[in-house]
Amino acid sequence: MIEIKDLHKSFGTQRVLKGVNLKIEEGQVTAVVGRSGGGKSVLLKHIVGLIKPDRGSIFIRGQDITKLSGKRLDEIRSQIGVVFQGGALFDSLTVYDNVAFPLVEKGKLKKEEIHKRVIKALSDVGLQGMEYKYPAELSGGMRKRVALARALISEPKIILFDEPTTGLDPILVRTIHKLIRQAHEQYGFTGLIISHEIPEIFEISDKVAMLHDGKIIEVGTPEEFQKSENPYVKNFIMGLEEQEDRL
Ligand SMILES: Nc1ncnc2c1ncn2[C@@H]1O[C@H](COP(=O)(O)OP(=O)(O)O)[C@@H](O)[C@H]1O
Ligand SMILES: [Mg+2]
Structure with a gap:
């Protein structure tokens, strides 16, 4: 449904995305986790065509949207719903x-x-x-x-959620997650959720991917993800991401 290939993006001298590869399967809910400031929102904005990459492609149903503009981009965009960070x-x-x-x-x-x-x-x-x-x-x-x-x-066929539960208490996080899951069952969209709700996000995702240092370093089912041997993933799950400089 959505295939991100070797996506690079810098702002000035700051390299934010350094070759992101990710497949988002049709009809599934995929979560992208990672620490704050790591480029998750930047990645999401590429998928709606709000930001153009320096290099790489994003295929949506076989079409590379990074090469589209004007009407043809609008057409693809009209199939995508977005819940922006903060609700907007x-x-x-x-x-x-x-x-x-x-x-x-x-x-x-x-x-x-x-x-x-x-x-x-x-x-x-x-x-x-x-x-x-x-x-x-x-x-x-x-x-x-x-x-x-x-x-x-x-x-829409695709819905992108940028931290849809930020600022909510854990009970409300679960309530909103449940609503997203219910809506997913009812509407059948392909979903991408950017989140740092660990462990709650595991309950509603089919796949979990972690963005770290500009790349996707792990992707799997919630069970696989939680068993990852990658030290960055393990630390992130344990809530120790701020200590990763010591690794
Ligand atoms: N339009 C922009 N211009 C310059 N820098 C940006 C822009 N958008 C994001 N950034 C920078 O890119 C980095 C990643 O941001 P973001 O994707 O918002 O992180 P997060 O993973 O928390 O969503 C941050 O350092 C941010 O300041
Ligand atoms: Mg963000």
């Missing part, structure tokens, strides 16, 4: 209008159809009755749900 809701819009936004922007559906979909997406994430609230009136967990509903509304 519009503060001046109600929950309803935030969720409806991608459909209204596309301008293809009638008002009644949009209404039906918004109500369904909100109920799928447990936010029925919240249509006319503003983001500022919602709790952190509720804002994450709105962001999820907005990603689901256009029923």
